[in-house]
Amino acid sequence: MEHDHKTTGFVQIKTTGAPEVLEYQHGDLLRPKINEVQIVQQFIGVNFFDIYYRNGSFPVENYPVIIGFEAAGIVKEIGPEVVDYKVGDHVAYYKTFGAYTESRNIDQHEIFKLPSEIPLDLAASVMIKGLTAHMLLKQSHALKPAEVVLIHGVTGGVGSILSQWAKALGATVIGTVGSEAKKKIAVKRGFTQVIDLSSEDLVTAVHSYTNGKGIDVFYDGIGKATFEKSLSLLKDGGSAVLYGWSSGMPEIDKELMESRNIKFAFDALNNYPLYQDKSGKGLTEIFDLLMNGKIILEAPLVYPLRHAAHAHSDIESRKTTGSVILKP
Structure with a gap:
């Protein structure tokens, strides 16, 4: 018999502060609700404003909290009312809090299908x-x-x-x-x-x-x-x-x-309308520029999710170039 939950690893903060406040933990992951999709995340984007959430410049209402806003992954399970996605689809999202996690359930309207020619690591970084x-x-x-x-x-x-x-x-x-x-x-x-x-x-x-x-x-x-x-x-x-x-x-x-x-x-x-719109349509032009070689990016720098603190510390001390992503 299949259990109603499994566990997942995630990085959370209980208090604001230096990179060390990012703690790797394990917790339960329930099955997706009727309109949710469960994603096994392959790559998680790190953005400079993640640092502002971590250090308290941008406070949140309740702690502990999982930070991060974008990731790309593969659909593992779908809720009963989800029709636009199937298990195995490559999907991504931005502007949804709680990205620093291995797997998560997310509303079907918060994600979009990735074009097949865009690799998951590139999606998470751009x-x-x-x-x-x-x-x-x-x-x-x-x-x-x-x-x-x-x-x-x-x-x-x-x-x-x-x-x-x-x-x-x-x-x-x-x-x-x-x-x-x-x-x-x-x-x-x-x-x-x-x-x-x-x-x-x-x-x-x-x-x-x-x-x-x-x-x-x-x-x-x-x-x-x-x-x-x-x-x-x-x-x-x-x-x-x-x-x-x-x-x-x-x-x-x-x-x-x-x-x-x-x-x-x-x-x-x-406040930017194309960012508020979570369907990914604002990314069409960017994906096209990448596919046509008008924008060439070095491979993103990959840190293990459990070493998110190390990633934050390297970004803050300007050691990195290009994009930084986390790999669960």
Whole structure:
């Protein structure tokens, strides 16, 4: 006789704090409810905002809690009223809390079928980062061909997608990185204007690339360490786009921006309609760019799920390039 439950491993936090608060545990997994699908997760995406949930910048109502928002896996069992999925289907989801787990039950409307040509590890590493890039390029500042764009952290998880997509749109991309090794990665991807912030001065380097003309837009996920200098490089009437603050939240001088007619965008992914829509339709363009070789990503860095703390610690100390995923 089949039991009504089995066990699954997961990573939870009982309190907020340093990476060590991520604890690997085992618990019961019940059978899926009538409208649920049970997924055996193959890969789990790690995003910078997972760190904000872990360290308490984004609090949750009740602890203990399983963090994480995206994963890709294989359908193991379906509830009695599920008709669109069958056992064995490759599926993925984003924007549903509780991803750091080996298996889970999830509402059938929260997942979507993956195109057969998209591998599960790639899916888990590009959904949220790809939708972030989508929002930045389509909503925060609708990037036009021939614009000169400065993108910080071009080898990062979002930066890798954002910079190659901007290039595919016909923009001139100037990118920054934090080390000589990361500069080599960017150059290998075909970027000729790359600034290593550990050894080069941002303002001087950008002026030399633009012959002093400045930039039309910058995309900044770093914040305090880069925002003010980037602002000084913008043409009047340009766009300043802030989407993250890994070095701290910058001072925002609204009066200066108004006087120079600069558009400031600070969009939250949570409010972006294509992210709120969990059907995956916002990913079609990203998957196409990947399939057509317009965006080429290095293989994601894989950590075992039980070592999630190690993954968080490496991301925070900027040891990683590209995407980080967890493998149950």
